[in-house]
Amino acid sequence: MEFNDYTKISVANDVVILTSEKEIQDNKRTVAKQGLQVLLVKRTDSTYTNTWALPGGFVDADKGLTECTMHKLKEKTGLSNVYLEQLKTYGDNLVRDPRGRVISVAYMALATKQGLSGLEVNDRTAWFWLSMKRDNKHNVVDVSFYKEGEDLVLNDLAFDHKQMVIDAINRIKNKVEYTDVVFSLMPRYFTIRDLQTVYEAILGYQVYSFRRRIGNKVIQTNKVTTGDAHRPAALFEYNQGGK
């Protein structure tokens, strides 16, 4: 085949931005659950108007793929120093975009809430909690999205964006046990329990002797939690390079 305009295709670029946060409970005697959140935007374009979707858009022909994603990420969340990984390219379905043939290169970004202070959250840009359905091997097969304190539940997103979220979670699930990706989702200081809860939210099952597992990948600081109706927990930091 020749190099000409006939071979050109519209290329989009979508980002699954994940973070973790404590879900506030009503009283101090109850566990504050911690889980995963994903950033969604309500579409203003003519297709899938007012439908929630992943942040993204068309790839600029003058920018590299990663560069372009970084750019969108900075524009959307204000942060530039995040964990970014290419997920997969979606292009088997010729009509995944009603406007015509579009393939999309999906990325996954892991962010800490503290780094996201510049992000403006409103009625068109918001964090949604993930509720996941898993198979017997703990792989995510379906996901739904909800907001804290609201009845709204999204069972689907625009385009094939739901599948991208599913693929993203399965990707970090497969990496969480032999890499240090979890820490990209944690704030600077965290308790062992916080870390374990996020870890288990990703894996989809309970782990035993968690402290033993993470070994010296964390360093204890001299800070502790206060205000809880029980023994205070020590705050830890990520120990890069630890085993």
Next chain:
Amino acid sequence: MEFNDYTKISVANDVVILTSEKEIQDNKRTVAKQGLQVLLVKRTDSTYTNTWALPGGFVDADKGLTECTMHKLKEKTGLSNVYLEQLKTYGDNLVRDPRGRVISVAYMALATKQGLSGLEVNDRTAWFWLSMKRDNKHNVVDVSFYKEGEDLVLNDLAFDHKQMVIDAINRIKNKVEYTDVVFSLMPRYFTIRDLQTVYEAILGYQVYSFRRRIGNKVIQTNKVTTGDAHRPAALFEYNQGGK
């Protein structure tokens, strides 16, 4: 950004086709080493003319990504029933193709030699042995290509195709221990030693008690090898679903 021709980019599609084969040694008392081979084609196009490259080409705007890859694979190798997996999309470098901006969606295919009988090997389409350089974690950092009985050694391929091969091997390396991908590279009947050699060629290090490791993922047949200057080895088959 709007949906128009400005957002269109040339999309290519390259396939890393791997297989395994015994490297013939000169006498029967020597080990017949078994390793990985990759299918390369010598380019006829105006760019990188006469340079060895991965089989591929531009994506047809009327075909799905996987469909398009399958099509090329069938056209090139004659087989349709292979393990196929999307690898990664290459598009950070704006000048990776001298003709202009092209992104490439790379796939990896694993084939058995017996299924490849329809493949016509000549001076422009050939199997090359892989010689790999690894880091201390056994990840492949560089690769070179050579043909049996020839002095020719390729230290690079056209475009960024060498990197695709490196990424492909690291991908199956990460999968070989917890999935059954190895068997996609093996012929119908194989000895434990053959399997172990391929397994180790992928991993980059020696494994102990291999028979114990693969457990009942293999079933012993009543066939044995003959003609070797030592005790004959039992031939096994892949036991799909075994643990």
Next chain:
DNA sequence: ATAATAGTGTCTCTAAGACATTATGCG
């Protein structure tokens, strides 16, 4: 017989699974 690889057995050591126990602040 002997070279050479096939195939099995076994000993050790580490890591995971599953709990039990002790510690400590808050109401």
Next chain:
DNA sequence: CGCATAATGTCTTAGAGACACTATTAT
């Protein structure tokens, strides 16, 4: 004080690493 969670300890079991030993064919 007693509730609730933090943090550590311990017992058991499964598997990995390393290697020794036995089996079987060709020359």
